[in-house]
Amino acid sequence: MNRIRPAAAIATAAAVALLALSGCSSSGSTASSSSSTSASASASASSSSAVTGTVTVFAAASLKQTFTELGKQFEAAHPGVTVRFNFGGSDTLAASIVSGAPADVFAAASTATMATVTKANDTATAPVNFAKNTLEIAVQPGNPKHIDSIAALALPANKVALCAKTVPCGAAAVKALAAAKVSVTPVTYEQDVTSALNKVELGEVDAALVYMTDVKGAMGKVTGVDFPAATQAVTTYPIAPLAHSGNSAAAAAFSSYIVSAPAQQVLAAAGFQAP
Structure with missing residues (x-):
């Protein structure tokens, strides 16, 4: 009997120790999961906050009404961003960009005019056609x-x-x-x-x-x-973020927004045709 009691005590102690270790392991796993979730949320917030500041868009005069509306919608979707426009003849705008005018995005009323900018290596990515007009x-x-x-x-x-x-x-x-x-x-x-x-x-x-x-x-x-x-004589409209942009993240985001479904609906309502 005297031998049974110590064995039981040892077993009980071992069980307690095992439970303690299990508890520590569970706690560590939860902390790791929490840390991972926190890091993911932080990365997401960082990605969202990357689109901030002012984005200057040079755009063809025929886009004034629709782009003004789309600019407001883009600002609403990105509270840290301000969109500024310079509307005018596409050839004049292209010449200004090639000459070094500070701009982040170019939306032209012809592929030929956009080519003036791409040939000067002033676009950050290949232009994308987003609308047509008659x-x-x-x-x-x-x-x-x-x-x-x-x-x-x-x-x-x-x-x-x-x-x-x-x-x-x-x-x-x-x-x-x-x-x-x-x-x-x-x-x-x-x-x-x-x-x-x-x-x-x-x-x-x-x-x-x-x-x-x-x-x-x-x-x-x-x-x-x-x-x-x-x-x-159908006119095609291309858009591209510019290579020398001072706000490349916002420039890329705005250019992408213009070809998105919500923006395309606004353009269609204004009478533009799909690209």
Whole structure:
């Protein structure tokens, strides 16, 4: 009996020790799991916080309304970011970028204009096409001059504004007029599509060749006239983050956002076609 009691005591002590070790092991596993979760959360937060600061976007004038809206949506999704825009003729913007103007993203109204920037090795990644656009004849509300075709733009009685041939809307107009076999002598060449549209809105000209989205965005200030040859001069819009960006993370994020489904819905609602 005296031998049984010590053995039982030893067994009991061993069991207690085993439980203690088990408890330590469980505690260590929980701490390790907690540490891993914490590290994962920290990494996620770090990734999210990486998109901060100001991102400057150089964009074609025809994108002003939609990109202004998309910029606000991007800021809402990334509270630490401010989006600033410089809208204008794509050729002027491209020349500025190549000359060293501080910009983070370029959204052009033609692949040829974007090529000016890519050939200078000023894009961080290959450009991605995100939209297409088609020309339309913008006339004064109600079409008082009864301009019902592209051929009517050639009539001496009609004052017409065209975009300069060096900018995408002007290059598209040249293609459309050639396809329709129509020769037009405009009273003015404008440096971007917004300026050409404004000439119609102000009554300074009777018509202008602009993008369909510009007519829609004018909200009744002009009337649009479709013409068949417009299909021969479709404009493609590419976007790319720039190589010398001062905020590469935000530049990449904004460029990616523009090709995302939510942004594409906004562009479609404005009249842009899918790329």
